[in-house]
Amino acid sequence: MNKEIAIIGSGFSSLSAACHLAKSGYKVSVFEKNSTVGGRCRQFVKDGFTFDMGPSWYWMPDIFDKFFAEFGKKTSDYYQLDKLSPAYxxxxxxxxxxxxxxxxxxxxxxxxxxxxxxxxxKKFIKTAQENYDIAINKVVLKPGLSPLELITPETVTRLDQFFKTISSEVRKRFKNPKLISTLEFPVLFLGAKPNKTPSFYSFMNFADFGLGTWHPKGGMYQIVLAMESLAKSLGVIFFTESTVSKINVEDKSAKSIVVNGQTKYFDVVLSGADYHHSETLLDQTYRQYSEKYWSKKTFAPSSLLFYVGFDTKIKNVEHHNLFFDTNFEKHAQDIYDHPKWPSEPLFYANFPSETDLTMAPKGCEAGFFLIPIAPGLEDTEALREDYFNIILSRLELRIGQKVRNNIIFKESFCVNDFISEYNSYKGNAYGMANTLLQTAFLRPNLKSKKIDNLYFTGQLTVPGPGVPPALISGKLVADLINKHHN
Incomplete structure (x- = not known):
């Protein structure tokens, strides 16, 4: 067969698709605009400190196991995986x-x-486990082509869970606001408010409490290196610092792409880049979704991120830490209901060197901080500095340790960087939220409706945001391409 496929972008969904397609016999070329493979999962290394720049939670280890097993491999062939105790x-x-x-x-x-x-x-997590089994083995493995995909013998008996919300189900069972926040937190990975997320997605609570939180030694970038190594062993060719500026279409067929000003011809084109951006590479007539369509969608948050090197160990913290010492609901409103910079932000602090000594020099700490914010906000150095001071003061207060004078360096990343580095729509960090009206077949399509051989993958299409769903998205689109072009 040896049909040639161009894949635009090299995030998790693209890497997954590249491996599956190469295994099926396609000649696969991956074009990445940045200098390293991995999309948003990049690494920042400075003065002996190592930071994951994007994803930092390793959940759903079974999904990673299944991915590598399809190629006769195990995660342990590529990286050491440790279960965190405590999780966070x-x-x-x-x-x-x-x-x-x-x-x-x-x-x-x-x-x-x-x-x-x-x-x-225990009852809540038992239901969450049942939902997880259905979601992972039935629902998310469908390509999002029809509403009938959601109708299985298992989902029919729990259709009500698509119309109730996580928030209502949690609040029915628990009264303490701290426990409510703890149980509502995992769905934030899906990019929507708990009171807008179907209760079926409680499977995230099983992923959290049932399957645990893990860490690949050396950081999340080890997964990228593993997938890149696997892809290369299957014959995939990678081109970094290769910006795709155009997809050329003739007679409803994507004939070629323009890479760094040069035209290259392929039989099939697959974009794992931001879906909105991918469509801007097409002439207007071939775009499936209008600007109005995108502007009306609920997008997952953007983030203000800080990568900080400390010359001392941080006390009273774990590898993963959530600072919910302000109003959870108020911050959610500042993201989703009335988008603005949050007055009292929740934030997440990751100190990987607490459990992985390779991530920082001896006696030092690598600190990664994340404030979820609304996409599309004004982003200035002054605002970044103000918010760093806010969260650092809160950190010092909660842990009972002054660390401001122990900062060796700090780097930041925010809306402007998500746009310039990843062509991210409005600078979103996690794609499109998984609300009821943006679930499964109601998400942007894996296959173009207007072009016969153009496909899409990643967090704006099915199944949705997160690293494990991205691996699944790559497999789904590879299966579709096999079906239509093999």
């Missing part, structure tokens, strides 16, 4: 909650906060 810590104004590495420990912690709460927790 949540800071509230007057207390902390530590999420252990198994349900027994988590139940003890829930009982400490709200006596009797472990009983509804």
């Amino acid at each position: 810590k949540i800071f509230f104004e007057d207390d902390t909650i530590t999420i252990g590495d198994c349900m027994d420990k988590i139940c003890v912690e829930f009982e400490r906060i709200e006596p009797g709460s472990s009983i509804p927790l």
Whole structure:
């Protein structure tokens, strides 16, 4: 066969698709505009410190296992994976909650906060596990072509869960606001407010409490290196610093792409770049979705990120830390309802050197901080500095340690960078939110409706945001291409 396929972008979905397509016999070329493969999963290394610039949570290890197993490989062939104990810590104004590495420990912690709460927790997680099995083995493996994909013998009995919300289900069972925030937190990975997310997505709670939080030694970029190595072994060719500026179409067929000013011809074109940006590479007549369409969609948040090298160890923290010491609902409103810079931001702090000594020099700490914000906000150095001071003061207050004078360096990344580095629509960080009206077949299509041999993959299409869904998205689109072009 040896048909030639061009893949635009080299994020997780593109890497997944490249491996599957090469295995099927296609000649695959991947074009990445930046200097390293991996899309948003990049690494920043400075003065002996190593930071994951994008994804930093390793959830759903079974999805990674399944991916590599399809090629006769195991994750352990490429990287060392450690289960974090505890998984993470949540800071509230007057207390902390530590999420252990198994349900027994988590139940003890829930009982400490709200006596009797472990009983509804076990029932909630049992349902979440059932949902996970259905979601991962049935629903997310569908290509999003028809509403009938959601109708399976398993989902028919729980259709109500697509019309109830996570928020209503959690609040029905738990009264303590700290426990409510803890259980509503995982769906933030899906990019929407808990009161707008179908309760079926409680499967994220099973991913959290049931499957645990893991860390690849050396950081999340090890997954990219593993997938790149696998792809190369299958014959995939990578071109970095290769910007695609145009997809040329003739007779409803994508004939070629323009890379760094040169025209290159292919039989099939697949874009794993931002979906909105990918369509701007086409002449207007071939675009499926208008600017009005995109502007009306609910996008997952953008982020203000900081990468900070400290010359001391940080006390009283874990590898992953959530600072929920301000109003959860208020910050959500500042992202989704009335988009503006948050007055009292929640934030996430990642200190990978707490468990992985390769991430920072001896006696030092690598600190990665993330504030979720609305996409499309004004982004200035002054605003970044103001917010860094806000979260650093809160960090110092909650951990009882002054660390401001221990900063060796800090770098930031925000809306403007998401746009310039990743061509991200409005500078979003996680793609399009998984709300009821943006689930499955209601998301942008994997296959162009206007061009016979043009396909899309990634977090704006099915299944949605997150690293494991991106791996699945790559497989789904590879299967579609095989079906139509093999």
